[in-house]
Amino acid sequence: MTSVELALAIVKILIVVLFLLNMAAIATWADRRQGAMVQDRVGPNRAVVYLPSLVVRGIVFFPPALLAALSVFTATRPASAPAAAETMVAAAQFAVAVAWLGLIVFCASARSGGPINPAEEALARVEPRSIFYGGVMAHVAVFFLTQAIPLSAAPVVARIACVLLGALLLVTGAYAALRVPEGKIPLRLLGTLHAAADAIKMIWKEDFIPKNADRLLHSLAPLLAMFPALVTFAVIPFGDKLCFEDNGDGVFGFGDLPLLKRTVDQAFTCSGHVVNLQVADLNVGILYIFAMAGTGIIGAALAGWASDNKFSLLGGLRAASQMVSYEVAMGLSVVGLFIIYGSVRLGDMVQWQAEHAWGIFVQPLAFILFLAALAAETKRIPFDQPEGESEIVAGYFVEYSGMKFGMFMTGEYVELITSSALLVTLFFGGYHLPFLDRDGINVAFGDATLFQYKMTHFAVSLTYVLAFFGKTILMAWVQVFFRWTLPRFRYDQVMRLGWTKLLPLTIVNMMVTGIVVLAVDSAPAGLVGGLQVAADVTHAIVAVGGFAAVVALIAGLLEPVERQRTVNSTSSRFAAAAGGTKASPQQA
Amino acid sequence: MEPLDRELDEAELDLPSEPMLLNMGPSHPAMHGTVRIVLELSGETINKADVQIGYLHRGFEKMCERGTWSQVFPYVDRLNYVSPMLNNVGFALAVEKMLGVTVPERCQYYRVILGEMARICDHMICSGAMAMELGAFTPFLYLCRAREIFWEIFEEETGARLTHSFGRVGGMARPPTADFKAMVRVGLARVLALINDAEKLILKNRIFLDRLDGVGQISQEDALALGWTGVVLRATGVPYDVRRANPYMVYDRFEFDVPVGTRGDNYDRFMCRQEEIRQAGRIIEQALEQMPDEGPVNIDDPRIVLPPKEEVYTTIEATIQHFKIVMEGIKVPAGECYSYTEAGNGELGFYLVSDGSGTPYRVRIRPPCFATTQGLSQLITGLMIPDVVPTFGSLNMIGGECDH
Numbered sequence: 001m002t003s004v005e006l007a008l009a010i011v012k013i014l015i016v017v018l019f020l021l022n023m024a025a026i027a028t029w030a031d032r033r034q035g036a037m038v039q040d041r042v043g044p045n046r047a048v049v050y051l052p053s054l055v056v057r058g059i060v061f062f063p064p065a066l067l068a069a070l071s072v073f074t075a076t077r078p079a080s081a082p083a084a085a086e087t088m089v090a091a092a093q094f095a096v097a098v099a100w101l102g103l104i105v106f107c108a109s110a111r112s113g114g115p116i117n118p119a120e121e122a123l124a125r126v127e128p129r130s131i132f133y134g135g136v137m138a139h140v141a142v143f144f145l146t147q148a149i150p151l152s153a154a155p156v157v158a159r160i161a162c163v164l165l166g167a168l169l170l171v172t173g174a175y176a177a178l179r180v181p182e183g184k185i186p187l188r189l190l191g192t193l194h195a196a197a198d199a200i201k202m203i204w205k206e207d208f209i210p211k212n213a214d215r216l217l218h219s220l221a222p223l224l225a226m227f228p229a230l231v232t233f234a235v236i237p238f239g240d241k242l243c244f245e246d247n248g249d250g251v252f253g254f255g256d257l258p259l260l261k262r263t264v265d266q267a268f269t270c271s272g273h274v275v276n277l278q279v280a281d282l283n284v285g286i287l288y289i290f291a292m293a294g295t296g297i298i299g300a301a302l303a304g305w306a307s308d309n310k311f312s313l314l315g316g317l318r319a320a321s322q323m324v325s326y327e328v329a330m331g332l333s334v335v336g337l338f339i340i341y342g343s344v345r346l347g348d349m350v351q352w353q354a355e356h357a358w359g360i361f362v363q364p365l366a367f368i369l370f371l372a373a374l375a376a377e378t379k380r381i382p383f384d385q386p387e388g389e390s391e392i393v394a395g396y397f398v399e400y401s402g403m404k405f406g407m408f409m410t411g412e413y414v415e416l417i418t419s420s421a422l423l424v425t426l427f428f429g430g431y432h433l434p435f436l437d438r439d440g441i442n443v444a445f446g447d448a449t450l451f452q453y454k455m456t457h458f459a460v461s462l463t464y465v466l467a468f469f470g471k472t473i474l475m476a477w478v479q480v481f482f483r484w485t486l487p488r489f490r491y492d493q494v495m496r497l498g499w500t501k502l503l504p505l506t507i508v509n510m511m512v513t514g515i516v517v518l519a520v521d522s523a524p525a526g527l528v529g530g531l532q533v534a535a536d537v538t539h540a541i542v543a544v545g546g547f548a549a550v551v552a553l554i555a556g557l558l559e560p561v562e563r564q565r566t567v568n569s570t571s572s573r574f575a576a577a578a579g580g581t582k583a584s585p586q587q588a
Numbered sequence: 589m590e591p592l593d594r595e596l597d598e599a600e601l602d603l604p605s606e607p608m609l610l611n612m613g614p615s616h617p618a619m620h621g622t623v624r625i626v627l628e629l630s631g632e633t634i635n636k637a638d639v640q641i642g643y644l645h646r647g648f649e650k651m652c653e654r655g656t657w658s659q660v661f662p663y664v665d666r667l668n669y670v671s672p673m674l675n676n677v678g679f680a681l682a683v684e685k686m687l688g689v690t691v692p693e694r695c696q697y698y699r700v701i702l703g704e705m706a707r708i709c710d711h712m713i714c715s716g717a718m719a720m721e722l723g724a725f726t727p728f729l730y731l732c733r734a735r736e737i738f739w740e741i742f743e744e745e746t747g748a749r750l751t752h753s754f755g756r757v758g759g760m761a762r763p764p765t766a767d768f769k770a771m772v773r774v775g776l777a778r779v780l781a782l783i784n785d786a787e788k789l790i791l792k793n794r795i796f797l798d799r800l801d802g803v804g805q806i807s808q809e810d811a812l813a814l815g816w817t818g819v820v821l822r823a824t825g826v827p828y829d830v831r832r833a834n835p836y837m838v839y840d841r842f843e844f845d846v847p848v849g850t851r852g853d854n855y856d857r858f859m860c861r862q863e864e865i866r867q868a869g870r871i872i873e874q875a876l877e878q879m880p881d882e883g884p885v886n887i888d889d890p891r892i893v894l895p896p897k898e899e900v901y902t903t904i905e906a907t908i909q910h911f912k913i914v915m916e917g918i919k920v921p922a923g924e925c926y927s928y929t930e931a932g933n934g935e936l937g938f939y940l941v942s943d944g945s946g947t948p949y950r951v952r953i954r955p956p957c958f959a960t961t962q963g964l965s966q967l968i969t970g971l972m973i974p975d976v977v978p979t980f981g982s983l984n985m986i987g988g989e990c991d992h
Contacts, residue, residue, distance in 0.1 A: 390977050391977055393617060484725055486724060487795050487799060493795075
């Protein structure tokens with residue numbers, strides 16, 4: 001292992017761990033907030049940092065100014081025609097995005113705080129949704145407009161687009177900084193500071209160990225519960241391979257790092273050095289994940305036993321039996337995927353999905369079974385008997401306080417993020433996006449190519465990494481909203497479900513998959529071609545569905561709040577009579 | 589010292605296992621802070637359950653003997669703190685029975701509407717809390733939003749959100765506000781819509797139904813022997829509802845059904861509550877139709893009802909009346925009576941004894957929860973620990989009522 005490989009490994013581990021821990025803190029806050037374990041609404045003086053308005057203006061203005069400087073700097077650099085074309089497209093799209101996002105933010109602030117000039121009065125009358133729809137249309141229009149520009153004119157247009165983007169960013173940032181009111185500004189960051197406040201609070205709390213507890217095991221258990229969740233992520237590829245060209249010495253050194261290949265072809269022919277965006281590329285892949293998930297049982301069982309508490313003992317027993325049972329179903333439910341993908345390496349799995357169809361389309365039943373087993377494995381509702389708050393108080397960590405309790409929580413939510421990443425890798429194409437290949441966008445069905453757009457290696461790789469983390473966050477959100485809606489099983493129902501329903505179904509799924517794969521392998525060539533077209537159609541479904549989902553999500557977020565009151569309550573009327581206002585309670 | 593020449597039989601070769609004693613203490617999240625269950629477990633199965641009702645240290649009955657008859661109302665608010673208006677109305681009716689007076693019709697309708705609204709709140713919170721203790725949090729939030737609508741109406745009418753203290757002997761503290769009917773009409777429609785939403789979330793959910801179906805069954809005979817009343821009794825199939833069996837106020841003028849269950853398990857109790865919410869909605873709609881818009885609310889008897897303030901400040905007779913009622917209390921004729929109404933979770937009875945003075949000689953309350961909670965141990969014997977939660981939740985034990 002050379003020094004540069006070591007440095008890259010450390011960087012990769014940092015990326016993964018920082019993502020996991022930050023997401024775990026935010027997910028804990030979001031999930032437990034719904035479970036009424038933390039304050040529902042961040043109060044006026046809770047988890048808030050007060051900053052002088054000058055500092056806030058700086059904070060508001062700095063990122064746009066930086067980006068604007070970057071954009072203008074890009075405009076001054078010479079670039080080849082294809083690269084300039086890509087720069088042009090990116091800059092134009094960014095400009096449209098900055099425009100609509102800024103307009104929506106200013107519209108919201110004008111509506112809530114009152115307009116301060118005629119332009120804002122006009123803006124406040126516009127519906128935020130229509131701004132967003134206009135922005136979406138502008139995105140599409142600008143994309144085709146930039147496609148229409150000939151390659152020879154690309155460098156000039158790219159410079160103009162970059163300068164325009166910089167100017168737009170500067171104007172938006174400056175206006176936003178102007179809108180910052182005088183005085184002390186409360187910084188709440190949508191309540192995400194609450195997670196930090198909780199963590200700081202927990203570190204300072206008393207670390208209580210019961211009198212008759214086994215001190216060593218009691219302190220060891222949180223570590224054992226958290227460790228497997230963290231190391232499981234090591235084999236999950238969070239991006240495609242990178243190809244660095246050689247600087248002439250034939251050895252991978254620090255001098256090769258700036259030489260990222262400009263473009264790669266679809267087959268990834270790389271004469272230089274290949275870097276996997278994966279902490280450890282093990283040849284056992286998913287088996288390692290199952291092995292590590294199996295050790296997670298020890299932490300819960302040990303915590304339950306070592307606390308010398310009957311509730312925690314029950315919780316530990318439940319956790320151990322449930323996790324052992326569902327390990328079986330979990331392992332068997334993905335065997336069908338191994339048969340189809342022909343590998344247990346996660347990188348190869350993602351590659352197969354990129355070339356054919358996503359896992360959820362080839363193994364829908366396995367997805368449902370695996371999701372159920374995963375929920376049981378991470379001890380989340382509807383399988384959270386080990387820690388059912390209303391039954392056995394808190395289950396196996398009932399006797400833990402302070403940061404040890406926090407470690408259990410963190411472990412649980414790191415498991416949530418890791419399991420989401422695993423789901424994404426197995427069933428949702430990992431880092432892959434539909435029609436985005438290594439050399440750019442190719443919209444093709446079978447052999448018929450409808451649309452082609454070349455992109456650089458760097459742009460594609462960055463998109464892949466962002467896509468992976470975005471999908472992971474989305475899956476984590478799905479798992480969290482399960483928890484908000486579903487009630488809890490009873491303990492014997494869980495066992496019955498695992499052994500008499502899930503396990504036979506996984507075995508049936510395995511057999512059927514084997515038969516179908518054999519049939520397809522011996523089928524005539526025409527069928528294989530047809531299957532390839534069908535796979536491309538699934539990609540199209542995902543692309544269109546994803547686009548529609550994003551639009552629907554943002555439109556839903558911008559939904560106008562109905563402020564109808566059945567009654568103007570007495571207190572609000574008294575407040576109005578005294579010349580003030582009363583904050584209205586939550587609307588039904 | 590055991591004899592050593594004992595014959596060994598097969599049974600003694602098993603591992604010795606003694607039952608685990610588990611104290612689901614008063615501070616357990618599902619125990620409302622006043623109930624302690626000592627469970628004898630083998631594994632997760634409950635062999636024996638010893639339910640002990642604890643104190644909330646209210647001293648309700650003793651406190652009532654310290655003040656006048658009117659000063660009891662703030663205390664009855666705090667009995668069943670999920671539906672305070674029903675307790676208010678119940679106590680007011682009891683004292684009026686002693687006095688032998690009947691309030692005007694408008695006031696009776698007013699009391700019925702407010703009481704049924706409180707009943708809906710009570711049932712909603714019970715069902716929602718039960719779902720929440722099973723882990724389904726969202727239905728509970730929906731139902732809390734629905735309750736918020738009614739509480740804003742209560743706030744508008746009475747000035748308080750939880751402890752209204754709105755009932756008075758011989759009437760109500762204030763007449764209905766001008767847009768009372770409109771508010772209730774709008775609010776009721778939205779509440780029922782929200783309840784439908786919450787039901788959609790849980791009643792099509794196999795997990796939820798499995799946790800309720802066939803769990804915590806009780807037979808009719810046992811329920812009657814324990815003295816159960818209200819929803820928990822009707823879920824076993826006994827159609828006993830005080831509003832139907834002994835109609836008080838104007839309940840005999842309304843068309844409503846008394847929902848009954850068949851098996852007396854958690855599912856029946858849950859569904860009976862949900863159906864009763866809808867029946868209460870029907871009663872409210874009919875009462876709004878029939879309620880007169882004009883007319884007195886309080887009875888015209890200066891010995892019972894406080895005179896209006898402008899008269900108190902201008903005429904000597906009213907001043908004297910006001911002084912006598914406030915300082916000495918309403919003179920209730922000597923005797924005793926038992927008055928009972930249908931409260932949120934059963935028959936709420938007040939047994940009053942008066943010695944003819946302005947203060948109660950004895951106020952004995954018959955809380956529905958007390959009888960209900962007795963039956964918990966025989967409901968959960970033989971079930972598993974997780975079943976304690978929905979079973980206890982479906983009984984709707986209210987700590988403030990249980991301790992008296």
